[in-house]
Amino acid sequence: MSALLSSSQLGPVPLGPVQLGAVQAAQSGVTADFSQDHVGIWILKAVAILVFLLTTVLLAIWFERKVVARMQLRPGPNVHGPFGLLQSLADAMKLLLKEDITVKAADKFIYLLAPMISVFCALLTFAVIPFGPNVNIFGVSTPLQLTDMPVAVLYILGVTAIGVYGIVLGGWSSGSTYPLLGAVRSTAQVISYELAMGLSLVSVFIMAGSMSTSQIVDSQTQIWWALPLLPAFVIYVISMIGETNRLPFDLPEAEGELVSGFMTEYSSMKFAWFFLAEYINMVNVSAIATTLFFGGWRAPWPISAINDGMFNEGWWPVLWFLVKMWGFMFLFVWVRGTLLRLRYDQFMKFGWKVLIPAALVWVVSVAVVQGVRQFTDITLQTLLIALGVLVVIAIGISFLVPEKDRTGPRVHGGTVPPGEFDAFAAGYPVPPLPGQTLPPSPRRQRVTAAAPVGAAPEVTDTETEVERG
Amino acid sequence: MTASPTTLGALQGVAAAFTDAGQTSTGEAVLFWVLAPLMVLGALGLLLARRAIYGAMGIVFVMISLAVLYIAQEAPFLGVVQVVVYTGAIMMLFLFVLMLVGVDASDSLTETLRGQRWVGVIFGVGLAAVLIAAVTRVTYPAPTGLAVPNADSNPVGVARIIFGDFIFAFEVVGVLLITAAVGALVLTHRQRLTRRIGQKERSDSRVARLGQGEHLAPLPAPGVFARTNAMDVPALDPYGEPIGRSVSRVLRVRGQEREFEEFAAGLDDEEGGGTVGVPLPPAGAPGETTGPTTTITTGRGSEVQP
Known part of the structure; x- marks a missing residue:
């Protein structure tokens, strides 16, 4: 673990004093109050985030295996530790002690660099995620957030975009076919889905009037953005699964087609880094979804009303944040346990022709x-009523447009005249399509011909069989 | 590093000018002096790298460092957008093309344009002269900082400039980009001359060709574990006949498929059929393999071996 820690500690630290200084100079547009922070607090927070992420990954691997197992009616890991909790620790130890194989055809430098880029960028996101409001740490009032800036969410998009270089370069530098294919797929995938993701986030920026995470959380005091911006939320959830290469969008590492895609040639610690980055990215996008659409650290409604917002202060918000974040993690696992991998062209078509236009x-x-609300005197109520009327009119007009006739049965491109039906026409038994009727069973004719008297029960049997098709 | 002393001197002059005005903090100066030489190295890497990917990585490094410098100079929006747009999208497309061109493509050194090297050198020297002259001779007004435009946060300030002062230029650039995108679409558009054959049509045609040797179900697995533990042995159908298709097409094309006769002979032996052939290997002790001990035809490559 020491190698891992030393590399990942690089995470938020280089951005430390210099960048924070710049941020504090441009502190306008940020709600969180970092004025009392000093270097000690920064280091404390950075280390806390690091520890949080690493333990969360260990827990997430166990969680995923356990939940998927429950969904598939099997116990899952249950040998090491209580409830099998130490299983992922054992797996991590095994990965550390494995032989580190470097492929002969690999481009050594980039081959080593790629997993580092992945992990490094994955660790950067949490620097701007707010865990809670101001609390007292060693007598210093400071928000539970490493830093914030007016462009925090764009910063997240930026480091995610750099993280993809890890995947792409890893696939390229392996000098092997499957990893290269995985890398090419991943490039196309990320470019396509990041567009949809960015666009879905823009509506949150418009409503919150800011790109700073603390201010976005602050703007959700009245209502969480997931409700009024439901379409954007749905698009974000879909594209976040695409961004993290998880089922049903795990085409870059589709094990049935590409062995394991870009990480095929990686082993031991280098593989572990990719693995770590993948799970940290899951945690990242869950945290972003929580922050932008689910009210961040704010308590859910009935709890938030208790005792004048008592549960929205102090350390309580960390609990709400974690509960919401793990809700999204559960969603990831649930989707993985439910859906099949898409075909590549379906996936691309979905991204470009459905998600981005929507x-x-x-x-x-x-x-x-x-804009109408800001530049005119029309109240929101009038506006919503007008929009509702518009939608109703649009639906009414859509009824007048004649539908395309798609009901006609098509076999080999041609239309089969209704009525006649030969189940073996194509050489392979098929059931009748709508509009076609099955001819009377030859067996039934045989039965009635052979035994016209006293064979009634058999006839009814065949009849029901024909009816059932 | 081959950068001339004059360039370094000029850079030093620039940094000193800012420091003298009292606007650059120590942290920023340190950041600049750490990043600037590295950026120059990255930029030189683009020129000198033998492999295209290293050149691309050089640009990526320069872009990210530039973004860090922007952020340090109180322009976080510009810095972050630089990373999102240039590093995240445009360089990614470059990498995409590089990878599609080939895993090992290095630049071809034959020149297609005659004399372009000399023209390039002349222009390069001219540019360097202009830059050096400009950087060394220009006088800087006292820097005012970004405190006033950033008063309502940096993105708001940028938005005021773009959507207020430069809205016309912004719209023109937008129209230009859309024209370029639509033009690329039109130029690369291919008229479909035949009907599109999709999954539905393929499956229909397979069903139609059912009688002519087409099979709907997936190919049968080879006879692995049925009688041997090798992929090159065909599976048996219910009548005991070998199914040639069950062996991978690659093995069949290479001629590495195992002769079924020798295998079938062994089968008959076991069942008391009495056909003379290769006997099955005797059962090994526990923990010992009883894999095939017969000579396997492994295609053309095996002929040269003794």
């Missing part, structure tokens, strides 16, 4: 509504 339309409508 996200664009949604952003434009949110912008128009916000």
Whole structure:
């Protein structure tokens, strides 16, 4: 673990004093109050985030295996430690002690660099995720957040984009076919899905009036953005699964097609880094979804009303944040346990022809509504009523447009005249399509011909059989 | 590093000018002096790297360092957008193309344009002269900092400039980019001359060709573990006949498929059929393999071996 720690400690530290200084100079546009922070607090927070991420990954691997196992009616890991909790620790130890193989055809430098880029960038995201409001740490009032800036969410998109270089370079430098294919797929995937993801986030920026995470959380005091911006939330959830290369979008490492994609040639610690980065990224996108759409650290409604918002202060918010984040982690596992991997062309078509246009339309409508509210005196209520009327009219018009006729049965491109049906026409028994009727069973004719008297029960049997098809 | 002393001197002058005005903190100066030489190295890497990927990595490094410098100079929006747009999207597309061109493609050294090297050198020297002259002779006004434009946070300040002062230029650039994108689409668009054959059509045609040797179900697995532990032995159908298709097409093309006769002979032996052939190997002790001991035809490559 020491190698891992030393490499990952690089995480938030180089961005430390210099960047934080710049951020504090440009502190306007950020709600969180970092004015009392000093170097000690920064280091404390950075280390805490690191420890949090590493333990969360160990827990997440166990959680995923256990939950998927429950969904598949088997016990899952249950040998090491209580409830098998130490299983992922044992796996990590095994990975550390394995022989480190470097492929002969590999480009040594980039081959080593790629997993480092992955982990490094995965660790950077949590620097701007707020865990809670201001608390007292050693007499210093400081927010439970390493740093914040007016462009925090863009910063997250930026480090995610750099993290992809790990995958791409890892696939390329392995000097082998499957990893290269995985890398190419991953490039295409990330470019396509990051667009949709960015667009879905834009509507949150418009509503919150800021890109700083603390201010976005602050803007959700009244209502969580997941409700009014439901389409954006749905698009974000879909594209976050695509971004993290998880089922049903795990094409870069589709084990049935590409062995394990970009990490095929990696072993031991280098593989572990990729693995770590993948799980940290899961945690990252869950945390972003929580922060941007689920109210961040704010307590859910009935609890938030108790005792004048008592549960929205102090250390309580960490609990709400973690509960929401693990809810998204559960969603990941649930989706993995439920859905099949998409075919590559379906996946691309879905991204470009469904997600991106939908996200664009949604952003434009949110912008128009916000613009009308801001620049005219129309109240939100009137606006929503007008929009509702518009939608009803649009639906009414859509009824007048004649539908395309897709009901006709098509076999080999041609239309089969209704009525006649030969189940063996194509040489392979098929059931009748809608509009076709099955001819009377030859067996039934035989039965009635052979035994016209006293064979009634048999006839009814065949009849029901025919009816059932 | 081959950068001339004059360039270094000029850089030093720039840094000193800022420090003298009292606007650059020590941290920022340290950041600059750490990043600037590394950026120069990265930029030289683009020129000198033999492999295209290393050149691309050089640019990526320069871009990210530049973004860090922007952020240090109170322009976080510009810095982050630089990373998202240039590093995340544009360089990624470059890498995509590089990887599609080939895993091992290095630059071809034959020049297609005659004399381009000399023209390049002349222009390069001219550019360097202009830059050096400009950097050394220019006088800087006292820097005012970004406190005033950043008063309502940096993104708001940038938005005011772009959507207020430069809205026309912004729209023109937008139109230009869209024209370029649509033009690329039109130029690469291919008219479909035949009907599109999708999954539905393929499956229909397979069903139609069912009688002519086409099979709907997946190919049968080879006879692994049935009688041997090798992939090159065909599976048996219910009548005991070998199914040639069960052996991987690659093995069949290479001629590495195992002759079924020798295998079938062994089968008959075991069942008391009495056919003379290769007997099955005797059962080994526990923990010892009883794999095939017969000579296996492994295609053309095996002929040269003794």
